[in-house]
Amino acid sequence: MVFDETYFKSSNYTNYLERKIRYKKIAQELIAYLSYLKILLPNSKLLDYGCAVGFLVCGFREQKYQCEGYDISDWSKEEAKKYGIEFIPLFERKFDIMFALDVFEHMSDIDIEKALQVFNPDTLIVRIPCSTDGGKRFHLDISRKDPTHINCKTKQQWIDFFTNHRYVYFDCVDLYTVYDTDGVMCYICKK
Numbered sequence: 001m002v003f004d005e006t007y008f009k010s011s012n013y014t015n016y017l018e019r020k021i022r023y024k025k026i027a028q029e030l031i032a033y034l035s036y037l038k039i040l041l042p043n044s045k046l047l048d049y050g051c052a053v054g055f056l057v058c059g060f061r062e063q064k065y066q067c068e069g070y071d072i073s074d075w076s077k078e079e080a081k082k083y084g085i086e087f088i089p090l091f092e093r094k095f096d097i098m099f100a101l102d103v104f105e106h107m108s109d110i111d112i113e114k115a116l117q118v119f120n121p122d123t124l125i126v127r128i129p130c131s132t133d134g135g136k137r138f139h140l141d142i143s144r145k146d147p148t149h150i151n152c153k154t155k156q157q158w159i160d161f162f163t164n165h166r167y168v169y170f171d172c173v174d175l176y177t178v179y180d181t182d183g184v185m186c187y188i189c190k191k
Helices: 005-009 020-036 055-062 074-081 109-119 155-163
Strands: 045-049 066-070 097-101 123-129 169-172 184-190
Touching: 005 074, 020 055, 020 097, 045 055, 045 109, 055 066, 097 109, 123 155, 155 184
Parallel strands: 045 066, 045 097, 097 123
Antiparallel strands: 123 184, 169 184
16 A cells, blocks of 8 residues: 555544644654653754654754755655655654654564664654554554554564663653553653
């Protein structure tokens, strides 16, 4: 399936383009939380990996943070330009923090490994629909119904995956806008 206009205006979204305010609130809350933990500093380089049209990027930039966006969707790339967002190319560069919110379930392990190698983030903030039955099926109906959700793991399997990629510190993120549940892993992973 292609991540085109139809995907972002239907599928698991009622209409992604109506979520700008929501992502602005997510950015504000993440800024406060990550600053409190001393993970986010004023000069931190941020990447929203799988940023769709870049609403989270906009939220961070409005608060004067250096944030870039990357997505594979050609439709998203064109739509993001309307918000002043140009996606970065896929080549090696270092980021302090990489956000991957609702992205890794769409990717193979090999593609995730490539992204981690290319962007080499010290801290990874992930939100990933997950399994509670050993990785056989997603816990939430909405995740099971999306045919682009191809990578199904339990939270522990995801932790093991990230541990194999040099991440050693893991902590749940439980905020108002992004939070950990039985069916969704929302974690800070830090080297």
